[in-house]
Every structure is written in C-alpha cells, then in structure tokens.
Amino acid sequence: MSRFAQYYAKYKHDAGCYDWEQRQQHFGALFEKDESIEFYMGEDDARKVYKHRVYHLGSAPGITVMRFANDIDIPVERDFEPAMAKDEPSCFVIIDNRDNLRTVAIQKRKKAFSNTRQVAKILSVVIDQQLFKEHCYGFEILPDYYPVDLFKVWERQQAHTQSLRFGVPEMDRDEILRKVAELKSKGRDYFDDSIMGPILDVLQAQKMAKYKGHYTVMPEHKKTALYIDKDSVFMRNLLTLAEAIDEPVELVTTDGGTFRCFIDNDEDNTDKIVCHEFNDSLLELLFKPKKKDGSKVEPEDRLKAEEEVQELMNSMKHEVDDAEEEQAA
Structure with a gap:
C-alpha cells in the first residue's frame, strides 16, 4: 500500500x-x-x-x-x-x-x-x-488540507457524531511518551496521561499481531450522539495520544460522512495535506505486460485496476x- x-x-x-x-x-x-x-x-x-x-x-x-x-x-x-x-x-x-x-x-x-x-x-x-x-x-x-481543529468540527457536527477513529501510531513507545510529556506544559484542557501506558500496550499488541486499522470509540447506545467529552479519563488520554503522534482523528457522522481532523490549529498542524491509502501494485498493472509472479496481465486485471482507481x-x-x-x- x-x-x-x-x-x-x-x-x-x-x-x-x-x-x-x-x-x-x-x-x-x-x-x-x-x-x-x-x-x-x-x-x-x-x-x-x-x-x-x-x-x-x-x-x-x-x-x-x-x-x-x-x-x-x-x-x-x-x-x-x-x-x-x-x-x-x-x-x-x-x-x-x-x-x-x-x-x-x-x-x-x-x-x-x-x-x-x-x-x-x-x-x-x-x-x-x-x-x-x-x-x-x-x-x-x-x-x-485536513481541517485542523477537531473540536470545531465536532462542535458543528455535535448532534450527528457517531464515532471517532484514532490512528494506530507508527512511532516507538519511548518517543510517544516523550511527546506526551512535552504536551503537559501546554496546559490543554483535555490533557491526561494517567492510562497512557496501558493504551500503548494494547496498541503495541495490535501492531505486533499485524492487525491494521483504527481504534474506534462509539457511544454505548447506538442512537446516542458522541458529544464532546473532555471529562472522561479514557477520552482525554486518547485525545492526548492523538496530538502526540500528530495523526488526524476521523470523525464519522450518522449519515456515513467522514471528517479527518487534527486536534487543534497549532502552527505545526497547518500544513497537513489530505492523504489516502491505495494499492500501488494495481497501478503497475496498467503499465506492465506481466504481474510480479510472471503471469500475463489480462484485460480483466486492468479493468479491475481501473475500477479501483476510479x-x-x-x-x-x-x-x-x-x-x-x-x-x-
């Protein structure tokens, strides 16, 4: 990818x-x-x-x-x-x-x-x-660019927010904890690192087991909106982690809309270009007569690749x- x-x-x-x-x-x-x-x-x-x-x-x-x-x-x-x-x-x-x-x-x-x-x-x-x-x-x-302020988007979509998806960090544990410690001096109203260790343990276990994806948070009751929560220890730790690893949080609404947002609008976060993951081997099929395994690229292979590109x-x-x-x- x-x-x-x-x-x-x-x-x-x-x-x-x-x-x-x-x-x-x-x-x-x-x-x-x-x-x-x-x-x-x-x-x-x-x-x-x-x-x-x-x-x-x-x-x-x-x-x-x-x-x-x-x-x-x-x-x-x-x-x-x-x-x-x-x-x-x-x-x-x-x-x-x-x-x-x-x-x-x-x-x-x-x-x-x-x-x-x-x-x-x-x-x-x-x-x-x-x-x-x-x-x-x-x-x-x-x-x-990504919208830079999660809380502004969350506030606008307050009655329709279904879930938040947090990215799995690529940084090593020590670097994350160092960045978390640096955030403490900024005095964020959501800062909390009280359960950061266990959260990182879970995410590290996920990574070691080669499970890919996001850490998704949803309200207990399906028909309840996920309102802005800066009070719970759990959410405060996740928000702190998201800012430390400098990855966007995905806010998903009840109608399936997705907003990718950074935690706040610090100057360091104003130059984040929206990115998408895509299997580049599909693009290779459009230019080469053979696949990596040596077999011939058939018309249906290219058609499938074109559908994915579209x-x-x-x-x-x-x-x-x-x-x-x-x-x-």
Missing part, C-alpha cells in the same frame, strides 16, 4: 485569455500521449527533464494515470573506487479531468521525490507555461462549478 496526497488543479483567468470554456480540453490534450508535453526544471545546462508515461482509463477517459520519474545519482563502488550510478525511481500521479473535476493525487514515495509538493511544483510550472503560451491563462496545482478518485473528488471558478479566478 502507498499513500497518495490529495491536490487540486486551479485555472487562473486572465483578461486577455480566449477559449476559457475549453480549458479542460486544453489541459487534457497535454496528456494525450507521453510526448505531448515535456516536464523539466531549470534552463540551459541546469535543465533537468523528468520522464513520464501516461495511461488513460478506458472506463473513465477523463482520468489519467501517470508514472513520473526522477533521475538520481547514487554512490556506488566500481573497481574499488567511488563512483556514481544513475537510478530512475518513479512515483504515480493520478489526474481526474472529468467534467468540472480538478483532482490530482500524488504518490508519497521519498525514493523518487523528497515530498509531493516537489512533484506538484514541477507539474504546475510546466503546465502553467504551456497553457499560458497557447491559450493565455494560467494554471496551478494546490494541496487539499473509486479512489471519487473518494477525493474536488468539484468546481464552471461559473463559480470563473468568478473566483
């Missing part, structure tokens, strides 16, 4: 632009073929080209899956002497260019790029230059009304 950061495309209207209503077709044309556009950064001797390949979903032609590569020099040893070798790791980028949709998903893969913002910047700069040159309007790719993009849909976008541009 890989994590995909959620971004969205924004068209920038200009006084001298023309064919503004055709902007999605213009954008789509840049990805018709691998060679339809060249991605690069820098000029002259400093110019670096980033190779890419594209695959258009047959079941949803407006969705394009792109393999985006980065040439990296890695140190090796040849004949007992230090040398450099070329590596070309890649990440996946998925672009949803269906009518009125602006979603871009970028795979988090540090082996290829240090962060997803780097990929977004490369794409934005080149696409912006191309669209402005040909059609006189601009373009940029921007991140979608489901992913539907879950992170960034929809914009044309008139609304033109007024805001």
